[in-house]
Amino acid sequence: MSRIRGKNTKPEVELRRALFALGIRYRLHSKNIQGRPDIVFPRYRIAVFVNGCFWHGHHCSLFKWPSGNAAFWRAKIHRNRRRDLWVNEQLVQAGWRTITVWECAIRRAPAARIEAVAKAIVQLLGQQKSEWTSHTIAAKDMSAPTDSSE
Ligand SMILES: [Zn+2]
Numbered sequence: 471m472s473r474i475r476g477k478n479t480k481p482e483v484e485l486r487r488a489l490f491a492l493g494i495r496y497r498l499h500s501k502n503i504q505g506r507p508d509i510v511f512p513r514y515r516i517a518v519f520v521n522g523c524f525w526h527g528h529h530c531s532l533f534k535w536p537s538g539n540a541a542f543w544r545a546k547i548h549r550n551r552r553r554d555l556w557v558n559e560q561l562v563q564a565g566w567r568t569i570t571v572w573e574c575a576i577r578r579a580p581a582a583r584i585e586a587v588a589k590a591i592v593q594l595l596g597q598q599k600s601e602w603t604s605h606t607i608a609a610k611d612m613s614a615p616t617d618s619s620e
Pocket residue numbers: 523528529530531532533572573574575608609
C-alpha cells in the first residue's frame with residue numbers, strides 16, 4: 471500500500487512537528503485501525519489522514535491526469551478514491567471521527583500555514599462528537615498566506 475499513501479512524507483512530517491510544537495501528542499500509523507491513519511488521537515477516537523493530492527485524486531491544482539496510460543491511471547485513482555470512502559465509512563461506523571488533510575494545504579507552505587492547519591486540528595479535537603464526523607482541510611480552506619514580516 472505504500473504507493474497509495476506514502477508514510478512519513480514531508481508534508482506529513484511537517485504537520486506532525488507543528489502539532490508536537492503545540493503540545494499535542496498522537497500516535498502514528500496505527501496498524502490495528504482501519505486504513506492505517508497517519509496520525510491518531512486515540513483518546514478522542516479521531517484519525518487523521520494526510521492524503522497526497524495525486525494518488526487520491528483531489529480536485530485541486532496539484533492534481534492532473536497523467537497524459538500517458540490514461541486508462542491505467544483512471545482505474546487506479548478511482549480505486550484509491552473508492553477505498554478512501556470505504557475506509558472513512560468503516561471508521562465512522564466504528565465510532566471514529568476522521569480528518570483528511572490534503573497535501574495541497576501544507577505542501578511547500580510557509581511555517582505559518584502549517585501551524586494554522588495544526589491549530590485547526592487542535593480546534594477540532596476540542597469539539598463535541600455531535601458537531602462533526604468527517605472533516606477535510608485543503609488548500610482552498612486556508613486563507614492565503616500573508617506576506618507579513620515572517
Ligand atoms: Zn489537493
